[in-house]
Amino acid sequence: MKKPAVPSSLRKQLLCAAWRVMVSVLMSVSLAACAQRTDKHTLTFWTIGREGEAVTQLLPEFERENPGIHVVLQQLPLSAAHQKLLTAFAGDSTPDITQLGNTWLPELAALGALEPLQTRVKPSSIIRPDDYFPSIWSTNVYEGVLYGVPWYIDTRLLFYRSDMLKALGFDAPPRDWREWRRMLAALSHPGRGIYGILLPTNEYEQLMSLALQQPDALLRDGGRYGNFESVGFKRALSFYVDTFRLHQAPPITNIEAGNPWEEFGRGVYSFYFSGPWNIQEFRKRLPAAAETQWNTAPLPGPDGPGASVAGGSSLVIFRKARNKQAAWKLIEYLSRPDVQGRFYDLLGDMPPRRSSWNQRSLHDDPKAQAFREQLERVKPTPPVPEWEQIANEMQLVAAQAVAGNLTVDQAAAEIDRRADRILEKRRWMLDHAHHPTDENL
Amino acid sequence: MNRQPAAWLFLAPAAMVLGVFFLLPVMGAFVLSLTDYDLYALADLHNLRFVALSNYWALLHRPLFWAALGHTVYFVAVGVPLSMLVSLCAALLLHSPLARCKPLFRTVLFAPVVTTVVAVAVVWRYLFNTKYGLVNYMLGTIGIHPIDWLGNPHWAMPAIILFAVWKNLGYNMIIMLAGLQAIPSELYEAARMDGASAWRQFRHITLPMLAPTLLMVGILTISGYFQLFAEPYIITEGGPLQSTVSVLYLMYDEGFKWWNLGSASAIAFLLFAIMFAVTELMLRVGRKEVEA
Numbered sequence: 077m078k079k080p081a082v083p084s085s086l087r088k089q090l091l092c093a094a095w096r097v098m099v100s101v102l103m104s105v106s107l108a109a110c111a112q113r114t115d116k117h118t119l120t121f122w123t124i125g126r127e128g129e130a131v132t133q134l135l136p137e138f139e140r141e142n143p144g145i146h147v148v149l150q151q152l153p154l155s156a157a158h159q160k161l162l163t164a165f166a167g168d169s170t171p172d173i174t175q176l177g178n179t180w181l182p183e184l185a186a187l188g189a190l191e192p193l194q195t196r197v198k199p200s201s202i203i204r205p206d207d208y209f210p211s212i213w214s215t216n217v218y219e220g221v222l223y224g225v226p227w228y229i230d231t232r233l234l235f236y237r238s239d240m241l242k243a244l245g246f247d248a249p250p251r252d253w254r255e256w257r258r259m260l261a262a263l264s265h266p267g268r269g270i271y272g273i274l275l276p277t278n279e280y281e282q283l284m285s286l287a288l289q290q291p292d293a294l295l296r297d298g299g300r301y302g303n304f305e306s307v308g309f310k311r312a313l314s315f316y317v318d319t320f321r322l323h324q325a326p327p328i329t330n331i332e333a334g335n336p337w338e339e340f341g342r343g344v345y346s347f348y349f350s351g352p353w354n355i356q357e358f359r360k361r362l363p364a365a366a367e368t369q370w371n372t373a374p375l376p377g378p379d380g381p382g383a384s385v386a387g388g389s390s391l392v393i394f395r396k397a398r399n400k401q402a403a404w405k406l407i408e409y410l411s412r413p414d415v416q417g418r419f420y421d422l423l424g425d426m427p428p429r430r431s432s433w434n435q436r437s438l439h440d441d442p443k444a445q446a447f448r449e450q451l452e453r454v455k456p457t458p459p460v461p462e463w464e465q466i467a468n469e470m471q472l473v474a475a476q477a478v479a480g481n482l483t484v485d486q487a488a489a490e491i492d493r494r495a496d497r498i499l500e501k502r503r504w505m506l507d508h509a510h511h512p513t514d515e516n517l
Numbered sequence: 518m519n520r521q522p523a524a525w526l527f528l529a530p531a532a533m534v535l536g537v538f539f540l541l542p543v544m545g546a547f548v549l550s551l552t553d554y555d556l557y558a559l560a561d562l563h564n565l566r567f568v569a570l571s572n573y574w575a576l577l578h579r580p581l582f583w584a585a586l587g588h589t590v591y592f593v594a595v596g597v598p599l600s601m602l603v604s605l606c607a608a609l610l611l612h613s614p615l616a617r618c619k620p621l622f623r624t625v626l627f628a629p630v631v632t633t634v635v636a637v638a639v640v641w642r643y644l645f646n647t648k649y650g651l652v653n654y655m656l657g658t659i660g661i662h663p664i665d666w667l668g669n670p671h672w673a674m675p676a677i678i679l680f681a682v683w684k685n686l687g688y689n690m691i692i693m694l695a696g697l698q699a700i701p702s703e704l705y706e707a708a709r710m711d712g713a714s715a716w717r718q719f720r721h722i723t724l725p726m727l728a729p730t731l732l733m734v735g736i737l738t739i740s741g742y743f744q745l746f747a748e749p750y751i752i753t754e755g756g757p758l759q760s761t762v763s764v765l766y767l768m769y770d771e772g773f774k775w776w777n778l779g780s781a782s783a784i785a786f787l788l789f790a791i792m793f794a795v796t797e798l799m800l801r802v803g804r805k806e807v808e809a
Contacts, residue, residue, distance in 0.1 A: 159773050166559055187560040278756055329756050332668045334646060461556060465775050472759060479670075479758055505557055505564060 119147045119402050120171035122161075124389070125154040126353070127175055127228075130422040131410075138409045145402045158464075165189045172397035173406060175389050176224060178215040183461035184392070185218035191393040191400060194222045202408045207429045211386040215456045224390030225407050226428035228419070231384045232285045232375070233450050235340070235348040235358065239369040249373030253315055256376045257324075263346040266323035273347035274339075275319060276330035277478055280471035281385060282349045285375060286312040288455045289382040295495070299460040300503045302495025304470065305488045311378065313474060313484050320478045327478050337361040340370070351387075355443050356424035372446035374453070386454035388428060426451075462498050469494040550782035559776065572783035582784070584759065585767045586791075588674060592763065593742045596678045600738055601731070603682055604689035609723075611690070612697040623694075627687035634684065638751035641680045642667070645752070667753055670760035677748045677761055684748075685741070689734050696730030697723070732803040736796055743792050764788045 123131055128151030135147050150171065152160050158180060164170045165187055176184065184190050197203050205213055208226055216224035236249055241259060250256035260272030275282050287294060290308025295301065303309065319325045333339075340348050341362045348354070358370065375384045391410060393403045409415060416427035417435030426447055427433060438444050457463050470491050477487040550572055557564040576582045607626055611619055629637065644651045645666040653663040666676040700723065708718050724731075746769065749761035755770075762770075764784060772781025 162556075162559070162776055183556060187556060189560075278754065328668050329754075331642065331752075331754060331756070332647060332665075334649065475756075475758055481758075501553065501555060501557055501564075504566075 117144050117146055117399075117402075119145055119173065119399055119406060120150065121147050121406065122150050122152055122171045122174040124152050124157040124175050124177070126423060127389070127425065128152075130419060130425075133422060134410070134415060134418065137415075138406060141409070142402070142405055145399075145405065147406065162187075168396065170394040170396055172399055173391060173393050173403040175227060176392045178212075178224070178226070178386075178388055178390050179457055179464050179467075181216060181224055181390060181392070182218045182459045182463065185221070185223045186461045189394055189396075190223040191395050191397065192221050192223060193225065193393065193404075196404050197222065197225070200408060203411050204429075207431050209386075209428055209430070209451045209454065211454045211456055212388055212428045212451070215386055215388070215459070216390050218459055224392040225411055227389050227391045227410060228416075228425035229428045229447075229451060229454075230351050230353075230387040230389070230426075231447065231450055231454050232281050232349060232351050232387070233384055233446055234373045234375060235350060235354060235370060236373055237340070237343060237346045237369055238371045240343060240346045249371070250376040252376050252380050252382075253378050257315075257318075260319065260324040260347070261322065264322075264324045266326075269344065271326050271345055272324040273319065273349060274333060274336050274345040275316070275325045275349060276333055277320075277327055277475040278329040278331070278471065280467045280474075281351075281387070283312065283316050283471060283474050284457070284467055285349075285384045286316055286382075288385055288457070289375070289377045293458070295458045295460065295466075295499075298506065299458055300499060300506065302466065302492040302499070304491040304495065305485075310484055310488050313477065313488060315378075316474065317477050317484055317487075321480075341366055352426045352444075352447055353424050355441075372443050374446050374450045381453065383453045383455045384450050386456040460499070460502060462502060465498055466495045469498070546782045546785060549778055550780075550786055552779045554777075554779040554782075556776045568779070572780045573787065576780065576783055576787065581759065581762065582764075582767065585762045585764045588761060589743060589745055589763045589765075591674055592678060592681070592745050593739060595675075596681055596742050597735065597738050599678065600682045600685050600742075601689060601735060604686055604734075605693055605731075607686060607690045608693035608697055609719075611694055623691075626690055629684050630687040632684075634747040635751050637684065638680065638748060641676075642752050645676050668757050670758045673753050673757055673761050677745075677752060680752065681742070681745075681748055685738070689738060692734055693727065693730060696727050700726045728803075728806060732799070732806075735803075736799055739795060739799065740792055743788065743795075 121131075128149065132149060135149065139145060139147060161170075161174070161176075161180070161184065165184070170189065181190075197205060203225055209229070212226045212229055216222055216226060234249060238249075240263060241247075241249070244259070244262050246259055246262075250259055263272040264270060287309050290306070290312055292306035292308035293303055294309065296303040320327050330336075336345065336348060337354075337358055338361060339345055340358070355372070359367070362370075375382045377383065391407045393400055393407070397403055410419075411429070413427070413429065413432040413435060416429070416432040417437060419425055420427060420432075420435070421437050426444065427435075427438070433439065433448055438448075457467070460466075473482065473487050473490045473494065476482045476490075477484060482490065551567060551569055552558070553566045553568050553572070610616060611622060611626075616622070643649075645653075647653060647663055647665045647668060650666070652666065657663065664672055666672050704722050704726070705718055708722055713721070744765050745763040746765040749755055749763060749766055750769070753761045755762040755766055765788065768781050768784040768788070771777045771784060
């Protein structure tokens with residue numbers, strides 16, 4: 077083939093343009109490579125949900141104290157976090173350190189994605205395990221190995237309208253289920269759209285908290301089978317379902333509930349079964365004058381004060397982290413009582429260690445006291461990677477029972493059936509011992 | 518010059534792209550659907566078991582799969598005819614010589630198509646709210662009691678169908694409008710001279726001339742509607758009582774929420790088989806109609 081004759085000036089221009097394209101392509105490739113290969117002074121930190129914004133205000137001080145370390149923060153929305161973490165693991169692109177809900181911790185620990193932290197905790201002068209609430213600490217131990225340090229706690233208890241209770245002659249919040257049921261009956265007027273309590277039928281935390289109050293474990297035989305046909309779980313499920321059948325709670329999901337804070341303020345619900353972040357949420361959304369109308373109370377149990385769930389988020393380091401030493405420094409910084417106090421002020425996330433609770437703002441807040449009391453009485457969920465899925469199925473079946481499609485006995489049997497199906501692989505794993513495990517769940 | 522190798526040479530780039538980005542992943546997914554690939558297998562491939570067809574077998578024995586299939590078929594069976602009917606009416610109105618401000622209406626009716634599903638789905642969630650929603654407020658003004666759109670298992674799917682019809686109205690309408698404009702006006706002139714009424718003109722000129730377009734729009738809409746996902750994902754999250762869980766929603770939950778990629782792949786292949794069968798059936802019927 078003969079080259080077409082191109083005037084030399086044009087050829088020069090073409091050459092020049094080609095060079096420019098080449099150079100810019102090369103540059104963008106190398107830039108991408110730079111972005112990929114973070115140097116060892118950069119720490120990538122993933123947060124989930126609301127914590128990301130508050131933590132940006134805590135990081136500058138950390139970087140001042142540790143001039144060599146630069147923290148790159150990435151905020152994941154809660155709805156996408158689980159998927160993103162697993163995808164990152166599958167794609168070998170995990171960050172150095174992440175916030176991790178403690179029900180997800182067994183899952184990532186089972187994957188072998190997390191760095192054991194026992195050897196780092198031992199010499200630490202800042203993180204002292206005996207200062208932490210023991211049940212919360214234990215959720216970070218999977219098969220005898222410590223994988224995370226609790227960052228904040230999330231337990232569920234009762235928000236209640238103290239003024240409405242008082243008007244009906246109840247001077248104190250309920251201590252046990254019987255008393256609670258009496259109050260719910262007195263407070264509910266379904267004909268006028270007034271209900272004692274809001275229990276969104278698509279949230280599993282409420283039923284799970286009631287179930288954790290029972291002496292029976294939720295799974296049996298070392299997490300091989302569901303234990304939902306136990307007397308205890310059926311008692312919890314009956315109490316839950318009865319609340320709807322007696323029209324003391326509307327059978328709606330949190331999608332329809334829309335704005336529960338305002339409705340609580342208007343007295344549509346007198347009880348609200350939720351977590352610590354709602355203290356600030358109520359203060360923000362209700363007028364200041366309403367502050368004296370509501371309070372928080374520990375969860376009433378079947379006979380006397382009951383347990384609740386030992387939920388919360390932890391900080392974990394990934395096994396493939398490039399800079400584990402710096403990551404550990406960040407964990408230590410975020411675990412300091414004074415930093416945790418500021419974290420509470422910023423966001424209302426409650427600290428997992430007792431000494432942090434001596435900070436003024438927490439210590440003096442009357443609405444936080446119920447949480448402080450509840451924290452001495454919390455129970456962890458079964459530490460199996462499948463728990464999140466089992467809890468979801470439990471709630472789907474419970475919603476069927478609420479709708480009247482299943483009796484309590486049928487529902488319990490159905491939850492067991494679904495849990496056993498989900499746990500099939502785990503049973504196989506345990507029996508074939510690919511996976512050393514302790515049997516004392 | 519030999520034409521055969523040259524043809525292959527020209528096909529090669531497209532074939533390679535298809536092979537690498539389509540055929541290989543599909544074959545990979547099929548192999549995956551014969552295993553119990555899950556979290557444990559992700560951690561260590563020794564935990565992977567070959568289970569042959571038992572993923573498919575288990576699915577066929579799972580009530581939720583049949584329920585999801587039922588919801589999807591319901592959505593397709595009601596949604597597609599409704600959507601096409603509404604689009605056709607809109608296209609006919611826009612095509613009418615009497616219509617004024619055509620560009621404006623064309624834009625307005627097409628606007629929902631270019632909006633983000635997620636954003637408008639959130640808005641519709643508010644519209645459908647039982648207590649405060651605009652839909653129930655409007656129904657209230659004509660004396661209809663509030664409907665628990667998103668809380669009642671019987672009403673949630675109709676709510677989603679309404680949303681989907683509104684969302685897709687413009688797209689089908691534009692294609693049908695193009696089809697209408699391609700019909701030669703002489704046919705109508707001749708019919709008018711023969712004294713044909715408007716209805717008979719529509720029945721004997723517009724519909725037959727539009728048939729190929731309608732068939733294509735129908736196939737596109739059906740295959741799109743079978744992949745129902747974003748609407749229930751945003752508006753109802755599959756509820757109430759899982760009454761809006763579609764097959765694709767089930768697959769998403771299995772695969773990306775719980776990481777059971779083996780059984781999720783099996784769902785994908787079952788859905789593919791169903792869609793393939795339906796499309797094939799439609800093409801055959803359509804061909805016969807056109808020939809007849």
